[in-house]
Amino acid sequence: MTAAIEARDLGYVVEDQVLLTGVDLDLRHGELLAVVGPNGAGKSTLLGLLAGDLRPSTGSVRYAGRDAHASPAADLARRRAVLLQEHRLSFPFTVLDVVRMGRAPWRGRPEESEDDRAVAEALAAADVGPLVHRRFPTLSGGEKARTSFARSRAQGTGVLLLDEPTAALDIKHQEQVLGHARDRARSGDAVLAVLHDLSLAAAYADRVLLLGAGCTHGLGAPADVLRADTLSDLYQYPVDVFRHHRTGELVVLPDRTAAHHTVPTALPTEALR
């Protein structure tokens, strides 16, 4: 497996706040990598740096050996697609219009002939086929998220960066979207997804990157990284990790019985920061 994106000693500082520091990461072709961690851990910052949106304060992000910041926007758009958390649109385009926008980087190139097929596949993958003529502002939050997912999917790039793709979705669509992302990885794409649901990360990711306060706290197979002691410590909340009795899948849950004792002591230090 070769690296689609190589990040070395990646750091990002804004107004003396260190949001991310010393992150080394290879996003490989053929893998789905989940980025997890508490709020403010630097997950979205990392995604912004990898996407080439933010200029790293230290280190570098390279796509196939080429610095992300040295590449024109159009070149980068043919290498990676990005799904952000926010799904807004200034004007009331239809769902079909929005998904078609994902094909913009291929205009005037041979790949343009793939447009209709890519759009149709993306609509099916995100289950927004029945919504094609709806105007984007009239959609629910989850429908907007799926439309945006379809757009990033239609872009047809070998690298897919997803910031909380499942946040607004119901169970069926969470599974559908992540299942599709994993299928892309199986067929050779490199997929990175920022996730909050640790059980979902455990179920779908090939590797997990655990971030906390801007630093790497673990990178590897889900079972190695998602450990009860590490997570409880990092999230400052008791977390239980166990195997499902029937499926054997890794399940990560907050331990609510233990919570009453630890939360009050954890809160003040957090509040004083």
Added chain:
Amino acid sequence: MTAITAVLPRTVSRVVPVTVLLVIALVALGIVSAGSGQLAVPPDQVLGSVLHRIGLDWLPLPVHPNGDAALWSIRFPRVAMAMLVGAALATAGAVMQGVFGNPLADPGVVGVSSGAALAACAGIVFGLSFAGAYTTAVLAFVGGLLATFLVYLLARSDGRTEVVTLVLTGVAVNAVGGAGIAFLTFLGDTQSREQIVFWQLGSMNGTRWAYVGVVAPLVAVGVLVAMLLARRLDLLALGERSARHVGVDVERLRMASIVVVALLTAAAVAFCGIIAFVGLVVPHLIRMLLGPGHRVLVPLSALGGAVLLTGADLVARTAVAYADLPIGMLTALVGGPFFFWLIRRTRRTAGGWA
């Protein structure tokens, strides 16, 4: 492939019928407008006069001895100017709304027109003539460009423009522009004062072919460049970050758009003064009819703007006998309440912006 075509149904386009209707309206209004006034010329004679000029011997020539001369020296340049200015303002509005990601952006509302008018007025008062017949247009362009940049810098934060910020920025820029014009009025002699008053009211009165010759190429270039930007303006609706993700060089697009807006506004303001709300009303109506895609919106706004201003100029000249009402006053009279309705409506539906 049948499955795919089933998933991607083609919408029945309303673009062609709307375009045809607008073209018919434009031609009809142009003929009626050219024939109306103190010296009335019936439509068939107006058409006859045009056809004779291009060598076709159809339809009667104007019966009145001065009819032909009145048409060609006064009426036609005025009608042509109304069409050009309407197209320029509506296109400028459509582009500006695309760049700001906000359907309430309009060169008049946000103060770009008053910036352009201020610079043009300075030219009048100080008797500048460094670029000959183009002096006013050049000054209006520079003033409009500065005002556009100013509004852009002041009103944006975090890659988007809140409606409140935009409208208040417009209030501020308009206030400063108005103060500047007031000061110039104070400085100027009687003749320049009259010219300045004319600016602020906006009027097509006294249009000559020479003016049309200055404005036409500017509008042509402006509308053409706006159409070239259209596809990227669509993508900009995704927000700046997402637009960049699909390959748009956002900075370059913004700069190009600002120059286009300033160019078109300058072309409109150069000889006819401030005519507000055209850039607001027309793109909005086109969007309601045909959707927000800029590849349709930009050219049809140009066409719709031409229709609207030709009609407005006809009303300005004929509503009160023997009086030529200022067209800027008319458009503001209609556009003001429309603007209010638009704010109410977008507040209620909140189409992706607050």
